Amino acid sequence: MSAFSLEPAQLAWCAQLRTLAAEHLRPLAEKGEPGRVNRPLIAELGRQGLLGRLFTSGALELCLMRESLAYACTEAETALALQGLGAHPVHAYGTADQRDRWLPRVSDGSAVAAFALSEPGAGSDAAALSLAADPDGPSAWRLTGVKCWISNAPEADFYTVFARTTPGAGARGVTAFLVPADRPGLTGTGLDMLSPHPVGTLDFDAVPVTADDVLGETDRGFRVAMGTLNLFRPSVGAFAVGMARAALDATLAHTARRDAFGGKLRDLQTVSHQVAEMALRTEAARLMVYAAATAYDEGAPDVPKRSAMAKLLATETAQYVVDTAVQLHGARALRRGHLLEHLYREVRAPRVYEGASEIQRGIIAEELYADQEARTAVEAAP
Structure with a gap:
């Protein structure tokens, strides 16, 4: 498999996913209540075997799933992605007991997962989080503080929660915990957001956790967070590519049949050149997403840089493509219920979550300078 093309079997599978999303998942999505977890949709993703593939697929296959679903049903794509984001730390870093308890339920769609990293004062600067894990006897803590902008909160069944176990230690003093939603002291409030899925705050009032709830190692939770984000950032780009391709195809059909002048x-010419630019940028983003995912699957050393590049280019590209599509469609595209009206609302958030575009640029620059310094050191060595 080349990063620049897909095998016939992969292309056929993507086509099947687009059909599944359009014919079976979109009707369930349309019945959902905005701002609430759509459990029938999640259950159908489980019945179709897609949620289970979150734990058996590599990064490229995850990208193909997200791109294909996004093309026909963004709600299904987001439901799948949030299950993966919230549960991947359990799959990758959890104990056998943690995995046995939760992963089968995530896979069949009967349990909803969430990834709780952001806080009111620690969004982009994740290492600055302040949710306190205060010692409460041997190998036990009490979580106190607030998480904010958490997708699927407050309706998830469990949360991957990142808390500070060592004050003043920056990224080195963070621990990841698996916290069931029914823990005493854990409450939440939904936020009125521009999104079809719930986004909310979580309030921790001395929520008890023990060593049995730790994901990975104590004080090494930042590794859990970054490992999860390095996997999912290229697939955020795939989500964006799926939306861009849907907007491009809608624009091709509209401009081919619309009478004018x-x-x-x-x-x-001004229209055809805009359409060409939309296609050019979408294809470039797709190739970078596939290349980043392939690098992840192959264990390449530059995954953080490639993941950041893929997310940055693809999400910024999708914003441009959808906006241009709206412009070429005119007022009809802004009518409630139009595909582009839907995409116009959906396309904005990926430039912010899982690391805003500015954060991705910072990661890219940091990795570039680190590479340059390493080369300089090698060249200067006797």
């Missing part, structure tokens, strides 16, 4: 819109 004695011909079709496509006959106007």
Whole structure:
């Protein structure tokens, strides 16, 4: 498999996913209540075997799933992605007991997962989080503080929670905990957000956790967070590529049939050139996403840089493509219920979550300078 093309079997599978999303998942999505977990949709993702593949697939396959679902049903894509984001730390870093308890339920869609990293004062600067894990006897803590902007909160069944076990230690003093939603002292409030899925705050009032709830190692939770984000960032780009391709195809169809100035819109050079630019940027983003995912699957050393590049280019590209599509469609594209009206609302958030575009640029620059310093050191060695 090349990072620049897909095998026939992969192409056929992507086509099947697009059909599944359009014919079976979109009707369930349309019945959902905005701002609430759509449990029937999640259950159907489980019945179709897609949630189980979150734990058996590599990064490239995850990207193909997210891109294909996003093309036809963004709600299904997001439901799948949030299950993966919240449960991947359990799969990758959890104990046998933790995995046995939760992963089968995530896979069949009967348990909803969430990834609780951001806080009111620690969004982009994740290492600055302050949710306190205060010692409460041997190998036990009490969590006190607030998490904010948490997808699927407050309706998830369990949360991967990152808390500070060593004050003043920055990224080195963070521990990841698996916290069931029914723990005493854990409450939540939904936020009125521009998203079809719930986003909320979580309030921790001396929530008890023990060593049995730790994911990975104590004080090494930042590794859990970054390992999860390095996997999912390219697939955020795939989500964006799926939306961009849907907007591009809608624009091709519209400009080919729309009468204007004695011909079709496509006959106007300014329009055809805009469509060409949309296609060019979408294809470039797709290739970078596939290349980053392939690098992850192959264990390449530059995964953080590639993941950041893929997310940055793809999400910024999707914003441009959807905006241009709206412009070429005119007022009809902004009518409630139009595909582009839906995409116009959906496309904005990926430029912010899992590391805003500015954070991705910072990661890229940091990795570039680290590479340059390493090369300089090698060249200067006797």
